[in-house]
Amino acid sequence: MNETVYDSSVSEVGLYEGKLVRLKGWLYNKRSSGKVLFIILRDGTGTIQCVVSRADIGEDSFLTIDRLNQESSLIIEGRVRKDPRAPGGYEIGVTGFSVVAAAFPDYPISLKEHGIEFLLDHRHLWIRTPRQRAILAIRAEVMKACRDFLDGEGFIEVDAPILTPSACEGTTTLFSTDYFGEKAFLSQSGQLYNEAAIMALGRVYCFGPAFRAEKSKTRRHLTEFWMVEPEAAFMEFEELLGLEERMVTYVVEKVLQNREKELVLVGRNPEDLREVKPPFPRMTYDEAIKVLNEQGFEISWGEDFGAPHETALASLHRKPLFITHYPTQIKAFYMKPDPDRPEVVLGADLLAPEGYGEIIGGGERIADYDLLKQRLEENRLPAEDYGWYLDLRKYGSVPHSGFGMGIERLVTWICRLEHVRETIPFPRMLTRLRP
Amino acid sequence: MNETVYDSSVSEVGLYEGKLVRLKGWLYNKRSSGKVLFIILRDGTGTIQCVVSRADIGEDSFLTIDRLNQESSLIIEGRVRKDPRAPGGYEIGVTGFSVVAAAFPDYPISLKEHGIEFLLDHRHLWIRTPRQRAILAIRAEVMKACRDFLDGEGFIEVDAPILTPSACEGTTTLFSTDYFGEKAFLSQSGQLYNEAAIMALGRVYCFGPAFRAEKSKTRRHLTEFWMVEPEAAFMEFEELLGLEERMVTYVVEKVLQNREKELVLVGRNPEDLREVKPPFPRMTYDEAIKVLNEQGFEISWGEDFGAPHETALASLHRKPLFITHYPTQIKAFYMKPDPDRPEVVLGADLLAPEGYGEIIGGGERIADYDLLKQRLEENRLPAEDYGWYLDLRKYGSVPHSGFGMGIERLVTWICRLEHVRETIPFPRMLTRLRP
Numbered sequence: 001m002n003e004t005v006y007d008s009s010v011s012e013v014g015l016y017e018g019k020l021v022r023l024k025g026w027l028y029n030k031r032s033s034g035k036v037l038f039i040i041l042r043d044g045t046g047t048i049q050c051v052v053s054r055a056d057i058g059e060d061s062f063l064t065i066d067r068l069n070q071e072s073s074l075i076i077e078g079r080v081r082k083d084p085r086a087p088g089g090y091e092i093g094v095t096g097f098s099v100v101a102a103a104f105p106d107y108p109i110s111l112k113e114h115g116i117e118f119l120l121d122h123r124h125l126w127i128r129t130p131r132q133r134a135i136l137a138i139r140a141e142v143m144k145a146c147r148d149f150l151d152g153e154g155f156i157e158v159d160a161p162i163l164t165p166s167a168c169e170g171t172t173t174l175f176s177t178d179y180f181g182e183k184a185f186l187s188q189s190g191q192l193y194n195e196a197a198i199m200a201l202g203r204v205y206c207f208g209p210a211f212r213a214e215k216s217k218t219r220r221h222l223t224e225f226w227m228v229e230p231e232a233a234f235m236e237f238e239e240l241l242g243l244e245e246r247m248v249t250y251v252v253e254k255v256l257q258n259r260e261k262e263l264v265l266v267g268r269n270p271e272d273l274r275e276v277k278p279p280f281p282r283m284t285y286d287e288a289i290k291v292l293n294e295q296g297f298e299i300s301w302g303e304d305f306g307a308p309h310e311t312a313l314a315s316l317h318r319k320p321l322f323i324t325h326y327p328t329q330i331k332a333f334y335m336k337p338d339p340d341r342p343e344v345v346l347g348a349d350l351l352a353p354e355g356y357g358e359i360i361g362g363g364e365r366i367a368d369y370d371l372l373k374q375r376l377e378e379n380r381l382p383a384e385d386y387g388w389y390l391d392l393r394k395y396g397s398v399p400h401s402g403f404g405m406g407i408e409r410l411v412t413w414i415c416r417l418e419h420v421r422e423t424i425p426f427p428r429m430l431t432r433l434r435p
Numbered sequence: 436m437n438e439t440v441y442d443s444s445v446s447e448v449g450l451y452e453g454k455l456v457r458l459k460g461w462l463y464n465k466r467s468s469g470k471v472l473f474i475i476l477r478d479g480t481g482t483i484q485c486v487v488s489r490a491d492i493g494e495d496s497f498l499t500i501d502r503l504n505q506e507s508s509l510i511i512e513g514r515v516r517k518d519p520r521a522p523g524g525y526e527i528g529v530t531g532f533s534v535v536a537a538a539f540p541d542y543p544i545s546l547k548e549h550g551i552e553f554l555l556d557h558r559h560l561w562i563r564t565p566r567q568r569a570i571l572a573i574r575a576e577v578m579k580a581c582r583d584f585l586d587g588e589g590f591i592e593v594d595a596p597i598l599t600p601s602a603c604e605g606t607t608t609l610f611s612t613d614y615f616g617e618k619a620f621l622s623q624s625g626q627l628y629n630e631a632a633i634m635a636l637g638r639v640y641c642f643g644p645a646f647r648a649e650k651s652k653t654r655r656h657l658t659e660f661w662m663v664e665p666e667a668a669f670m671e672f673e674e675l676l677g678l679e680e681r682m683v684t685y686v687v688e689k690v691l692q693n694r695e696k697e698l699v700l701v702g703r704n705p706e707d708l709r710e711v712k713p714p715f716p717r718m719t720y721d722e723a724i725k726v727l728n729e730q731g732f733e734i735s736w737g738e739d740f741g742a743p744h745e746t747a748l749a750s751l752h753r754k755p756l757f758i759t760h761y762p763t764q765i766k767a768f769y770m771k772p773d774p775d776r777p778e779v780v781l782g783a784d785l786l787a788p789e790g791y792g793e794i795i796g797g798g799e800r801i802a803d804y805d806l807l808k809q810r811l812e813e814n815r816l817p818a819e820d821y822g823w824y825l826d827l828r829k830y831g832s833v834p835h836s837g838f839g840m841g842i843e844r845l846v847t848w849i850c851r852l853e854h855v856r857e858t859i860p861f862p863r864m865l866t867r868l869r870p
Contacts, residue, residue: 024669026831044637101832124823140592157575161861175612196559202479235460289446305477328655388559388870395506396461428594435823
């Protein structure tokens with residue numbers, strides 16, 4: 001009787017130790033000792049060494065596989081052997097294989113170093129390298145953890161529209177399109193729509209792409225990025241900060257639980273992340289200005305932080321840091337002024353440690369109709385575009401709060417990357433719309 | 436000692452039978468018998484009747500609450516009483532309350548009938564009505580079930596870009612924007628990018644908004660809609676149909692499990708949906724043409740189905756129906772021709788029953804480099820835009836398949852609605868970009 005061959009993925013071969021498995025994947029690398037060929041096979045779940053011996057599979061087969069180019073697709077059968085020296089703890093003793101498609105010989109991404117523009121031009125292939133695969137797997141874990149956390153807290157996913165007739169915070173950095181003869185903008189935030197939705201559903205979140213036509217070329221900017229935006233009725237400022245703290249902690253925990261191997265692969269020491277637990281340190285904007293001045297920065301009360309300021313503040317602690325109570329004049333029109341001190345708002349940014357900077361912006365919103373109307377006028381925002389938004393204060397206004405968390409910045413910090421561009425499958429930047 | 440008051444949501448009052456609870460919500464409706472006031476309170480989780488007696492709360496308080504307008508926000512304290520006549524099985528005997536914000540008297544959506552354009556103009560308020568809330572809660576359940584199913588099957592979420600330099604299937608129905616001096620289009624599908632991602636991650640899905648600048652004004656069309664698009668390496672046509680079947684079944688099961696109350700509220704008999712179990716009936720395009728001709732439709736082999744044809748076919752069964760093997764000439768360039776009969780493709784649409792029509796389109800993709808190149812040329816698609824897509828066939832091509840499922844059409848069927856516009860929080864249509 002023939003021995004059973006089990007279909008397996010690379011990450012699950014440990015379940016079949018001593019047994020025969022069938023793996024489907026791509027030839028990532030190979031080296032030869034003449035009689036024995038060591039193949040690194042990769043599939044969607046990881047990489048594994050497969051040992052091919054001339055004696056075991058015969059001369060013809062050996063030559064066939066020896067001639068295969070990098071990235072050729074193949075199906076390998078072999079026995080799972082425990083090997084403590086192997087990265088995943090196992091290797092495959094190949095008993096047979098079939099070539100699905102031999103790759104052309106000119107695969108552009110070799111195992112040597114390439115320049116970043118070259119790699120971005122070949123992003124459709126670059127994502128195959130184990131490091132990029134790991135980052136994308138961590139990204140998916142982060143997104144899933146955000147949703148699981150919010151679903152567990154009674155939030156309901158509500159999709160805010162992307163095509164909008166007006167801007168949440170001014171139109172200078174918006175992409176626009178012709179909408180059957182009318183001008184429409186690509187949304188930067190679903191917050192205002194979330195504020196309508198909480199009056200129907202209590203607690204909601206939107207989770208989708210957001211767009212900024214900013215001409216900045218920094219390591220923190222993408223023109224298209226993903227953002228999760230929770231909003232809750234009857235939630236005040238203090239409760240909001242607790243929610244943010246618990247959510248970031250939950251996300252980090254899930255990544256440690258399910259993607260520790262990938263964290264190590266991208267060069268992040270998991271121990272760093274184990275420190276991310278509530279409570280997160282807090283600092284008011286006033287205190288932050290003082291600290292920055294002491295560090296030699298020339299910044300006065302009332303000015304907004306730039307990247308260097310954020311980096312300096314974000315290097316003070318090993319956990320994310322809340323900066324609270326920003327000046328009302330530099331924050332968005334809908335932020336609720338502190339009743340005890342109306343020149344600052346009940347808003348907070350959360351800065352990731354190690355200099356990474358802002359990952360969350362949020363706060364309590366103005367619930368009072370007259371105040372909101374006044375703030376709209378002060379900001380010269382057209383009443384006709386915001387009539388529906390004012391309606392939310394006319395009919396059953398409630399205290400409410402929310403925040404937006406940028407997925408790519410969060411993943412950049414969690415993976416300890418230099419640049420946000422590697423945290424999204426196909427980055428869009430000032431000079432990049434392809435592939 | 437004071438009796439404990441439990442914070443509860445409307446949907447969870449059953450946990451506190453006989454006890455005092457605190458509910459936060461909005462006044463949806465009220466009626467008075469002189470001595471007793473019956474209030475319908477709604478929060479994000481449902482509605483409940485609260486009984487206010489003049490004797491219990493005193494004359495002043497009674498008058499205050501009696502004068503409140505619809506949609507006023509308030510916090511109610513009271514005792515949970517079992518009441519089999521009440522819709523949720525419980526009512527509240529009010530012991531006290533506080534008004535958070537009295538609503539203006541002119542709330543536009545009364546409990547009488549309104550025209551659809553009026554309701555859509557007030558979508559930010561319309562979503563508060565129990566029926567609209569129920570549809571949005573079902574939508575969220577559907578989206579969560581899609582993700583949970585795919586995550587459980589080893590698919591990894593990968594976000595395809597929205598801003599793209601070229602079109603997946605022609606540019607006539609695309610919104611465009613100026614991208615720093617270059618023309619960019621809003622994506623209709625992430626499929627081509629998914630095909631790149633499966634070579635890195637094996638099984639992936641994207642889940643985001645898609646855009647069609649179609650000038651059609653039908654009950655099935657939105658210009659902005661959400662789509663989940665799974666794609667899998669090494670998956671062939673038959674396996675794909677099985678995946679679709681299991682996914683639709685899983686989604687329907689989860690809605691029945693978690694949102695049966697909402698289904699009943701929107702007028703869908705849950706028993707109808709309990710029949711949705713594999714296997715789904717199948718029909719080839721050839722057979723479908725024959726059936727349509729027998730029903731009196733004048734349609735010849737090679738023509739695409741219109742809405743009336745789909746409706747007719749989708750009324751034949753009580754389960755979703757696969758139509759397979761469409762003519763190659765009417766399907767997208769990337770669909771794999773049937774090797775035994777190249778004039779038809781290994782593609783299928785899934786039609787929802789009761790005349791609802793297409794909810795899924797999918798199939799096996801062309802894996803062969805030369806054939807794909809030829810198909811691109813036949814379709815006059817510019818080689819420079821599709822070079823990266825051809826690369827996927829040069830370097831480790833594998834058999835692969837995928838599909839796209841439109842969330843709004845799926846929810847329309849599940850909720851048994853007339854029009855797709857109620858299944859998305861803020862619909863975008865030919866003549867509607869607001870609110």
